[in-house]
Amino acid sequence: MRPRPPHQVGRPKARAKDWRGTLRRLWSYLAVHKRLLTLVLVMVLLSSALGLLGPYLLGRAIDAYLVPREREGLLWFIALLAGNYVFFSAATWLQNYWMIGIAQRTVATLREDLFRQLHRLPIAYFSRRKHGELMSRLTNDIENVSQTLNTSFVQVFTSVLTFAGMLGMMLWLSLWLTLITLTIIPLMVLGMKWITSRTGPRFREQQRNLGELNGFVEETLSGQQIVKTFSREQAMIEAFAERNARLRVSGYWAQVYTGFIPKLMNMLNNISFALIAGIGGLLAMQQLVSIGVIVTFAEYARQFTRPLNDLANQFNTILAAIAGAERVFEVLEEAPESGDEQAAVELERVRGEIVFEAVDFSYEPGVRTLRGIDLHVAPGQTLALVGSTGAGKSTIVQLISRFYAPDRGRILIDGRDIAGIRRHSLRSHMGFVLQDVFLFQDTIRENIRYGRLEATDAEVEEAARLANAHGFIAKLPRGYDTVLGQDGGGISQGQRQLLSIARAMLAGPSILVLDEATSSVDTVTEIKIQEALYRLMQGRTNIVIAHRLGTIRRADQIAVVEDGQIVERGSHESLLQARGRYYDLVHAGEREAGA
Template identity: 60%
Template sequence: MFKELVEPFRHPYPKSVIQQQGDSGRKKRAKAKDWSGTLGRLWSYLAQRKAKLTLVLVMVVFSSALALLGPYLLGTAIDNYLQGSGGKPWAWFLLGLGLIYAGSSLTSWLQNIWMIEVAQETVYRMRSDLFAKLHALPISFYSKRQQGEIMSRVTNDIENVSSTLNSSAIQIFSSVLTLTGTIVVMLYLSPILTLLTFIVVPLMVFGMRWITRRTGPLYKQRQKDLGNLNGYIEETLSGQRMIKAFSQEERVLREFRARNAAIRRSSFWAQTISGFIPKLMNFLNNFSFALVAGIGGVLAIYGQVTVGVIIVFVEYARQFTRPLNDLANQWNTLLSAIAGAERVFEVMDEDEEASDENGVQPIDQVTGKVSFSHVYFSYESNGDTLEDISFTAEPGEMIALVGPTGAGKTTLIQLLSRFYEHGRGTIAIDDRDIAAIRRDSLRSYMAFVLQDSFLFQGTIRDNIAFGRLDASDVEIEEAARLANAHSFITRLPQGYDQILGLGGDGISQGQKQLLAIARAMLANPAILVLDEATSSIDTVTELKIQEGLQRLMKGRTSFVIAHRLNTIRQADKILVLKEGQLIEQGNHTTLLEQGGFYSELYYGHFQEQDEENGG
């Protein structure tokens, strides 16, 4: 029975992972992302509220001083009153002692309130900076990471920093001050008893070192496991339709349990090992108490110290180990916060999309001429995804991209919009190299209507206006009419003010496409990128979409990832891609006459597809 209970926790973490993570931690410390660097960056955020932070520190100093003064007065009272040495009346003593403890409570309350304010403003700025950074990163950053893992950095990791700043920062500073003050007063009262108290320090240092060397890597591993789990949850929630369509619920549950178990293991060992800290500190605290009381009593018999001094020392011995105990307990919280902060700053240190835009200029006008000249590109270091691509699209032309899956159609579009940067060769718009054009300026002259049109949670009006935020209601409705979307919008209960759910939930796929066309229509771009697939859409809606697309493309240079024979026939130029190479280009008639790869595609796929659809 015991073996069955323990078995789930048998895992490489106790040895191999701790060693492995420790090695990786040492490697990280060799670089810029060490603890001191992380703490320095956290301080740069805290320092923006120096005045309030200074008040917090002043209150901590007063609170620590008053906490030290109370036991000292008690010892003095014992020597002066209980032993009959005379002194001031008890009433004055009790009043002073009451004021001291009241002041200690007041300063503690003020420091906590003010520190929470500073901490929350700090976390607010960190979260805002991180979110802004996420919008400045290139598409390649997101293609290599799960969305949930990225979200974990904005939520869980930031929250770890928040909880630490709220409580641990004050606790650590207060403990250091209390510890320093306690040592000074103890040395003043009795150096011999002070040395006795110090006996526990080597034991404490050795025990803490043993524990923290193991908990540090485990807390980092826990944050990593938590990010992986969040990413998997987000992925499975987004893909629920596909999971249910293929009846893969059991497989998804198995993989979730595996990731969940990874968090259980890392959290189990991190918290189990860190749980030794209070046990160790309690033992040392009692040991120190017994040592001071026993030897102090012997010294009192021989007149080396007074009874009051022993009482003060017993209390200070407890105060001496308590700050160490607090530091030990808060150290684990600090480790967790540093692990979270490191993950946040890792994202902030990523190269921004605009980091290579030195000397680039915006463009004031685009006619729509696009040219690729011997362009090469690869997602990885080995091999080319696109190889020696050359063509020219004149203003207003419709360019159809044709080829099998993985031929490079989407990649070509991503290079044109600078979501990725090409390697060799030149991509130019109006005979101007796009590398010399600011990305935001370039994209402001482009619009996208994709197969899976993304809509934001909000009103239909806001989603159409996303193409141009300063558009008036009249312009929004005119764009909707041109896209054939106005009729279905007006039939909705709230019309243009109808609230859509996340991802446009609440309307059909065809209606989403019409709204995407209206959004692009309102943006009034010079260059269009269309993935005009209309599969699984009824015929009436398809005709409306095609009509809206024709209006949208009129007079604009359009790049269409073609799925329909009708689109290919209308194209001014067809680019035939295969395995990353542009093997043929020309219009529909010319390419059929050549009898090449396009002819095979046409007779083997497009014509067959058109016949199935009754075209």
């Protein structure tokens, strides 16, 4: 098993734009590979030393062999120089090869942790954020981290060691020429300070704009039918153009300021080289330095700004990676849904008794969605929730499922407060057939098997028969092995609903949550769906968000929800006799059906 880096549990929450904290977090992932990192650093040290040795040997060759025209030993010296560069190339190749492996394994672990965390977060987290923006964190931001680890880690150490070693060699060879070379440092510091003070905010803005654009694109593609239905294509194109323009502007300025760095370094490099050549020639004429030293210095001077240039370029790359890593760690630091389950228990079996005791709930502070909800559903009974849109019916269902927790009151399953039941255990005893069916881009067989992953093919097909789905599946060219398009593409809305029922059949839940709207299917398919639903509901406790009068009439009890309160409760006949809100809803539905 691969060793895991320390995770977010128990860590103090990093502040926004906390670069040091983000780097520490990244290091916690890299530190898993300490031994290989040590080898990388050894190769970095070796390649830096050999890179500095080359110009020095070249200068020695000029002074010892070329100036005095001495040939004895020259071939051996050339072989030594060639060997130096061969070993330099080998060390460089090994450090890059090993570091790429470390980087890819580290990023893979980070990506897995982020994906795992997304599955641990509560539904409320996703309802507050665009899916495309979260996708951007999983793809673009992780990719920024990957590119930085692939190159920047090695480059930073190489540049620091090369600069320090080069400065030491230059001081040893000639103090005066070193001082001349260092005259460019103040200009470089001022220029880099001006550039980097502008690149950091630009890269953060670029990442933010990229996330917003991805979120907008994902939302537009998901809602393409609505866009076309309301002929809003041009409006969406204009909205995209506005977001795209913001990304273009932020990306443009981030790259423009970054592009100043090599221009500045080249200019300073040329100035330094000219000073070394001119003043070094004067010193050589006075025999204060040798020609070999001048050549060595010229080579060092040509390379002097390179490590600083590399550091500056890597600094900007690291800025982009930190901006992305911060966004990733923000998700990792979110409180997971299971954070309150340390003392919670598993449910062995469920009879299906559901009780609400004075339950209040609010999605937003100060705006109460449910008020004083009291309910009792006996095992095997069917409760129908009716009421106008936005009354709170779906919220009641989400509270039973522990997608949200009540602000006040209790919800009991078989006499046990669901706050003390593990969410996974509770939901494993529940089945859902919702109006908006979601199917994966996979085979029909695997979409049904999602209800119980260990089910056999025979059990999958039996569930499909019970759900009245086997008939249409058998007529498909590849039957159960037919691969559906994205979100169930390739089959009708009614057929998707039948597959959803088959999935719930296979799961065999004790409690069934049903949103049984069938307004968008034909009459024959509706009959099949209703038959399958009645078969599915037998022997289970059912919570139905009711849309059809037939389902309402068969319910053991009906709760009328209005403005977050239960205003009426009883059987179909008793509520009709009361001639209250339920009576109005039923007769309004009959008038619409008659029209």
